[in-house]
Each structure stands twice: as C-alpha cells, then as structure tokens.
Amino acid sequence: MxxxxxxxxxxxxxxxxxxEDLDLIIPEGQYVALIGPNGCGKTTLIKHLNALLIPSRGGVSIDDMDTREAARHRDIRCRVGMVFQNPDHQIVGMSVEEDVAFALENLAVPLRELTPLVRKALARVGMEGFEKRAPFTLSGGEKRLASLAGVLIMNPRYLALDEPTAYLDPAGRRRILGMIGQLHLEGMGIIHVTHDIGEVADADRIIVMELGRIIMDGTPAAVCAFLMSRDNPGLEAPAMAALMAKLKESGWDLPTNVISLEAAHREIHSCLTRLAKAR
Ligand SMILES: Nc1ncnc2c1ncn2[C@@H]1O[C@H](COP(=O)(O)OP(=O)(O)OP(=O)(O)O)[C@@H](O)[C@H]1O
Ligand SMILES: [Mg+2]
Known part of the structure; x- marks a missing residue:
C-alpha cells in the first residue's frame, strides 16, 4: 500500500x-489515474512515489517503507517502477540493451543473466530486435516503449507512468494502454498521469488535482459527473460526456457520465431501441 x-x-x-497537505492511500493492485491542468503538481506527486522527491513536510510510505529513510531507497525503487514524462531523461546507455539492463546492472545481476531478461523485456513491449540500436536514434514512441521495458525488467509491484501516451500515434497509444491494462490484470498497481480522461475510463479510480491539492477522488463515472458540473480551466470534461450532454439538451434520454466511445455507443444504442419500441 x-x-x-x-x-x-x-x-x-x-x-x-x-x-499542499496531501493525504492519499493507494491500495496494492489498484489502477489509479491522476489528472489535472499543467503545473498542478502531478509529476511532483509521482516523483514522491520512488523517493526522487522527499516531502518538505509530512511523509510518504511504500509498503511500510518511509521515503525519508535513505537506506530504503533502493528497495523502494525496485517496488515502484517509474516511466518519466520525458523519455530522454531515462536514457543513460550507448545502446537500447544497456539502457534496459541499467536498473538490473545497478542491482549487480550477473551479465550473462541479463541478455535473456533484456530480450524478454523488449519483447514484452513489442520492441524485439532493438537491442543494439543507439537510444538517440529511436523515435519518441520507441523511446517510451524502451523506457517501459527498462522498468518492467525490475518486476515492480507498482508502476507510475507520467503521460505515457504523449507523442504516440493511435496504434502506439493503443499498445501502451493495452499493456497497462494487462499489467493491472496481472496484479500490478498502476498510477497513470494523463491529460486525456478518455484513456483512463477503465481505471478503478480517478484523482483530480488543482493547484497542488486533490479536488476530487472517485470512480470514473463520479469524476466525469464532477467535471461536467463545473467550469474547469485547463481540464476538459470527456468528449463523449459532452456529446451526451448535447444530445440530452436536444431531448434524448441519456446519461452524461460517460467516458468511453464504447459506453457512449451502448447508451445511444439502448436509447434508440427504447424509442423504436415506444413507437
Ligand atoms: N525543479 C523545479 N524547480 C522549481 N519549480 C518546479 C520544478 N519542477 C516543477 N516545478 C514547478 O512546480 C509546479 C508543478 O509542476 P509539475 O511538473 O509537478 O506539474 P504537472 O502537473 O506535472 O504539469 P504538466 O501537466 O505540465 O506536466 C509548476 O509550477 C512547476 O513550474
Ligand atoms: Mg507533468
């Protein structure tokens, strides 16, 4: 926890x-999304998860390990994998292979054991064959996938991802989101920072931040209703919810707390079926 x-x-x-005065509990295995306008503190918050930042006041603990204790940092960083907002920050080696192996090398895993682990981690993110490439020759999306491989190789219990779909084309985006969903199904705790609430419709919980504080914390449907109920500078209500609200204004009997395209389709379809039956 x-x-x-x-x-x-x-x-x-x-x-x-x-x-400011932030209280938050994330149970093991939960999929938590974190949204909020630019500069509200999302990246700052998740950097506390693996002791990259230590609170000025108050405390953060990861499975009972307090991040204020430097002796715990190594264990904490094995427990929480971090995929940074800017993938260039995660590049340290001369080859993709070195980069992906970096964390384990640090933990003194023998070299001969590394090669198959690196290959497996790259395959897991669909990057087979990239082992010998220089990291700076990768595209933005490939860099992101390689940094995810470098985190997965550690087998963390929690995975924090800072805008993991930025720079990705729709296929890359689907691949990353699919992978996150799969890791969650396998029991990994996910903390997913995003500007697009549409991509976290399946999260267990969405936290909304504003000016360094948590202003809403609830299910995707509850957060959707919250966003629809107020004017949010820098935070958009989901496009599907806005569409449903417009249709509702025109007299359609539809809910507005809908985030995903699939859910919107389902609701519109059942509304049309009801109308057809009524005629
Ligand atoms: N190293 C730093 N030194 C001083 N101020 C910083 C530093 N890093 C971030 N800040 C400031 O802290 C605030 C929160 O930044 P943070 O990066 O956590 O926001 P964010 O919610 O992740 O924004 P974005 O959506 O743009 O990524 C901003 O005002 C930012 O300018
Ligand atoms: Mg950020």
Whole structure:
C-alpha cells in the first residue's frame, strides 16, 4: 500500500508549496489515474512515489517503507517502477540493451543473466530486435516503449507512468494502454498521469488535482459527473460526456457520465431501441 500523509512539497525554501497537505492511500493492485491542468503538481506527486522527491513536510510510505529513510531507497525503487514524462531523461546507455539492463546492472545481476531478461523485456513491449540500436536514434514512441521495458525488467509491484501516451500515434497509444491494462490484470498497481480522461475510463479510480491539492477522488463515472458540473480551466470534461450532454439538451434520454466511445455507443444504442419500441 502507498500512503501519503499530510504531504507538502516546496522546490525551494522561498517558493510556494507545489503540493499542499496531501493525504492519499493507494491500495496494492489498484489502477489509479491522476489528472489535472499543467503545473498542478502531478509529476511532483509521482516523483514522491520512488523517493526522487522527499516531502518538505509530512511523509510518504511504500509498503511500510518511509521515503525519508535513505537506506530504503533502493528497495523502494525496485517496488515502484517509474516511466518519466520525458523519455530522454531515462536514457543513460550507448545502446537500447544497456539502457534496459541499467536498473538490473545497478542491482549487480550477473551479465550473462541479463541478455535473456533484456530480450524478454523488449519483447514484452513489442520492441524485439532493438537491442543494439543507439537510444538517440529511436523515435519518441520507441523511446517510451524502451523506457517501459527498462522498468518492467525490475518486476515492480507498482508502476507510475507520467503521460505515457504523449507523442504516440493511435496504434502506439493503443499498445501502451493495452499493456497497462494487462499489467493491472496481472496484479500490478498502476498510477497513470494523463491529460486525456478518455484513456483512463477503465481505471478503478480517478484523482483530480488543482493547484497542488486533490479536488476530487472517485470512480470514473463520479469524476466525469464532477467535471461536467463545473467550469474547469485547463481540464476538459470527456468528449463523449459532452456529446451526451448535447444530445440530452436536444431531448434524448441519456446519461452524461460517460467516458468511453464504447459506453457512449451502448447508451445511444439502448436509447434508440427504447424509442423504436415506444413507437
Ligand atoms: N525543479 C523545479 N524547480 C522549481 N519549480 C518546479 C520544478 N519542477 C516543477 N516545478 C514547478 O512546480 C509546479 C508543478 O509542476 P509539475 O511538473 O509537478 O506539474 P504537472 O502537473 O506535472 O504539469 P504538466 O501537466 O505540465 O506536466 C509548476 O509550477 C512547476 O513550474
Ligand atoms: Mg507533468
């Protein structure tokens, strides 16, 4: 379980807090999405998950390991895999193979054991054959997949992803989202930062942040209803919910807390069926 207890974070002593009095519990195996406008503190929050940042006040614990204890950092970083917002930040080696192996090399896994593990991790993200490529020659999407492989090789219990579908084409996006869904099914806890609520319709829970605070935390349907009920600068209600609201305005009997295309299709279809029966 991940616990944030009354967490406040400031980048500098004289700068205002970026996270303020934040309380949050993420049980093992939960799929949590984190949304909010630019600069609201999403990246800052998830950097607390593997002790890249330590709270200025309050505490964060990962499976009972307090991130304030430096001796725990290694275990914490094995427990929580992190895929950064900018994949260039995760490039450290001369080849994709070195990059993917980096974390395990750090943990002193013998070299001969690494090669098959690297191959397996790359295959898991659909990047077979990229072992010898120089990381800087990869496309944005390929870099992201390679950094995901470098995290999966550690077999973490939780996976934090900072806008994992940015720069990806629709096929790459579907592939990453499918992979996240699959990892969740296999029991991995997921913390998924995104600007597109449409891609986290299947999350167990969506957390909405604004100005360093959590302003809403609930099921996708509840968060959708919340977003529809207010004007959100920098945060859009789901496109499907907006469409349903417009249809409702025109007299259709439809719910508006709908996020995914599939759910919208289902609702419109059943509405049409009801209308046909009534005639
Ligand atoms: N290293 C830093 N030093 C000082 N301020 C920082 C630093 N990193 C981030 N900030 C500030 O902290 C605030 C929160 O930034 P953060 O990157 O967590 O936001 P975000 O929600 O991830 O935004 P985005 O959606 O644009 O990625 C912003 O005002 C940002 O300018
Ligand atoms: Mg960010």
């Amino acid at each position: 991940i616990i944030f207890k009354d967490v406040t974070y400031q980048y500098g002593e004289k700068t205002p807090p970026v996270l």
